[in-house]
Amino acid sequence: MTSSLPLAARPAPTESNRSPDVPAPPAAVGPNVLGSIGRTPLLDLGRLAARAGLPSTTRLLGKAEQLNPGGSVKDRLAQALFAEAEARGLRPGGTVVEATSGNTGISLAIAAAVRGYRLEVVASRKVSSEKIRLLEVLGAHVTLTPDVPHGDPSHYLEVARRRAEEIPGAVYLDQFRSLANVKVHEESTGPELLHQALELGGRLDAFVCGVGTGGTLVGIARFLRRASPATRIVLADPEGSVLAHGGAFRSYRVEGIGDDSIPPLLTPGLVDGSVSVSDRDSFRFALLAARTEGLLVGGSSGCHLAAAAEIARDLPKGAVVATILSDTGRNYLSKFLDPAWCETHGLEGLHEEVRA
Numbered sequence: 001m002t003s004s005l006p007l008a009a010r011p012a013p014t015e016s017n018r019s020p021d022v023p024a025p026p027a028a029v030g031p032n033v034l035g036s037i038g039r040t041p042l043l044d045l046g047r048l049a050a051r052a053g054l055p056s057t058t059r060l061l062g063k064a065e066q067l068n069p070g071g072s073v074k075d076r077l078a079q080a081l082f083a084e085a086e087a088r089g090l091r092p093g094g095t096v097v098e099a100t101s102g103n104t105g106i107s108l109a110i111a112a113a114v115r116g117y118r119l120e121v122v123a124s125r126k127v128s129s130e131k132i133r134l135l136e137v138l139g140a141h142v143t144l145t146p147d148v149p150h151g152d153p154s155h156y157l158e159v160a161r162r163r164a165e166e167i168p169g170a171v172y173l174d175q176f177r178s179l180a181n182v183k184v185h186e187e188s189t190g191p192e193l194l195h196q197a198l199e200l201g202g203r204l205d206a207f208v209c210g211v212g213t214g215g216t217l218v219g220i221a222r223f224l225r226r227a228s229p230a231t232r233i234v235l236a237d238p239e240g241s242v243l244a245h246g247g248a249f250r251s252y253r254v255e256g257i258g259d260d261s262i263p264p265l266l267t268p269g270l271v272d273g274s275v276s277v278s279d280r281d282s283f284r285f286a287l288l289a290a291r292t293e294g295l296l297v298g299g300s301s302g303c304h305l306a307a308a309a310e311i312a313r314d315l316p317k318g319a320v321v322a323t324i325l326s327d328t329g330r331n332y333l334s335k336f337l338d339p340a341w342c343e344t345h346g347l348e349g350l351h352e353e354v355r356a
């Protein structure tokens, strides 16, 4: 590769010659990409809030976890799962196995590449082809299973458990039961979020989040219970999931949150209220985030935003409501972000509605 400008001729940015629009460079050069996980911005989504009809004094805040290097909140978890497994004796060169709706696998694959592990992931065919492709590009061995209820021998959790038993010396990371999954959010995401919300809005009236494993919601909620007891914790759940209202499970298209049974990490009594959100509203809010805020986020973030707007509407003017933008919309370019896909999957006219 050749450069037309000798490196020495490029002036190094200093406080005096840096344009005010150019942010300061990172303080240190990191040894690898894992050092850029976390410390994500909390964004004031004023244009989205206005489009959702909220009063101008009400603040809707989104923690931009999609900006992590793996494109999701799960980058934080992957670090914690490896640290936990290494404390139990896992050593580089070993094999780890995990069941995932895609994002945990992507985050683990990044960490496995850097730390020198072999990764096997088991995912349901519901998972978008973008996420599967990313897993393969990052070097994970992927097994796909049918989208069947818990307890079925071909459910992705059962298949992952069996794979871990079959491979000599393999460690099953088990994000659905790992206490490190809660701890990492209690110790990092929660404190970051509260600190940023107080800086931006001066208060935090409600925190809204969905549950896949429950790590994100439970960890942040445990921190807020101690540090900001007046903050209401609200569960955002896809319509069809049983977490918010029980009843019969009905499949839905939003990925990563909701389930047909309560996950082990979701402790009873932690949540003050819940909002069920349809696929259409989840995807509509994700599309609105792109159109109004320039944010590419997935359907679970859309579900969170729709529920947060609903909660904010019921709170007094001036309320501050925060939620999590869990993953990047780039994971769903062949799904709800494609107007043709929406037309054939019960979401007719959605893209036109958002453009209007």
Ligand SMILES: Cc1ncc(COP(=O)(O)O)c(C=O)c1O
Pocket: 101, 102, 103, 104, 210, 211, 212, 213, 214, 215, 216, 217, 255, 256, 257, 298, 300, 301, 326, 327
């Ligand atoms: C896109 C997406 N959103 C939200 C979640 C839920 O996060 P948690 O497992 O911490 O409840 C997941 C989990 O896989 C996810 O993939």
